[in-house]
Amino acid sequence: MKYYAIIVAGGSGNRMQTETPKQFLLLKNLPVLMHTIKAFAQSDTQPKILLVLSKDQQGYWKRLCDEFNFYVPHEVIDGGEQRFHSVKNAIATIEDESFVAIHDAVRPLVSKSLIDNCFKAAEAQGNVIAAVQSSDSVRMLRDDKTSALKRDEIYLVQTPQTFSLNILKEAYQQDFADHFTDDASVVESIGYGINIIEGERGNIKITYPIDLELAELLLKN
Numbered sequence: 558m559k560y561y562a563i564i565v566a567g568g569s570g571n572r573m574q575t576e577t578p579k580q581f582l583l584l585k586n587l588p589v590l591m592h593t594i595k596a597f598a599q600s601d602t603q604p605k606i607l608l609v610l611s612k613d614q615q616g617y618w619k620r621l622c623d624e625f626n627f628y629v630p631h632e633v634i635d636g637g638e639q640r641f642h643s644v645k646n647a648i649a650t651i652e653d654e655s656f657v658a659i660h661d662a663v664r665p666l667v668s669k670s671l672i673d674n675c676f677k678a679a680e681a682q683g684n685v686i687a688a689v690q691s692s693d694s695v696r697m698l699r700d701d702k703t704s705a706l707k708r709d710e711i712y713l714v715q716t717p718q719t720f721s722l723n724i725l726k727e728a729y730q731q732d733f734a735d736h737f738t739d740d741a742s743v744v745e746s747i748g749y750g751i752n753i754i755e756g757e758r759g760n761i762k763i764t765y766p767i768d769l770e771l772a773e774l775l776l777k778n
């Protein structure tokens with residue numbers, strides 16, 4: 558069986574509000590994206606790495622690779638307008654029967670074991686996404702009223718999100734919809750049930766400046 562990892566790094570990081578997009582910011586003296594790619598390269602599964610970058614950031618990435626002597630093999634693919642389109646562009650380049658893990662470039666603390674367990678579980682069940690249960694109480698706002706939700710029924714979704722290629726090819730033929738915030742929502746909308754594997758509390762997504770500070774603290778030397 559063949560294995561692929563699609564690392565999506567085609568975003569502009571508006572919420573981070575830094576001039577340099579967050580995937581290139583330094584985390585313990587190495588760009589965030591290099592930590593993420595290394596995690597996949599060091600996994601037992603050894604997936605082929607497809608890196609999605611917006612066209613206008615590809616030159617910058619090449620210069621960073623030279624500067625940091627970063628030689629992990631990977632193929633660069635053009636990003637799209639939304640995360641959905643970036644993933645779709647990468648899927649279009651894969652042809653062989655395979656399992657594909659899709660991962661946010663800005664989740665650099667993902668462990669090798671979570672990556673391997675996601676591939677194993679997806680092979681057994683067709684798809685799996687990493688998620689953790691909420692440790693906070695949760696409320697829903699609807700029509701100006703808030704109401705409590707049952708916390709143990711709520712999962713906070715992470716990546717990797719891992720699928721067989723044929724499921725992804727079918728799902729990503731759809732037009733984009735605003736509620737497609739991750740790959741599971743795209744796959745679910747054509748009728749597949751989504752399986753969950755226990756994620757990692759440390760597998761944070763760098764979204765706001767405080768997340769980068771947290772990642773610095775969490776990253777082992």
Ligand SMILES: Nc1ccn([C@@H]2O[C@H](COP(=O)(O)OP(=O)(O)OP(=O)(O)O)[C@@H](O)[C@H]2O)c(=O)n1
Pocket residue numbers: 565566567568569570571572573580609636637638639640641643644661662663664762763764
């Ligand atoms: N057109 C896009 C948008 C996002 N992403 C990637 O999807 C991941 C999760 O997205 P998010 O955290 O929202 O990143 P940004 O879109 O860059 O951030 P923001 O929403 O704050 O602008 C990131 O690794 C991001 O680079 C992508 O590949 N292509």
Ligand SMILES: C[C@](O)(CO)[C@H](O)COP(=O)(O)O
Pocket residue numbers: 640661713714715716738739740762764
């Ligand atoms: C895919 C994701 O990381 C799962 O939590 C998340 O949905 C990405 O959302 P964003 O708004 O693109 O950051």
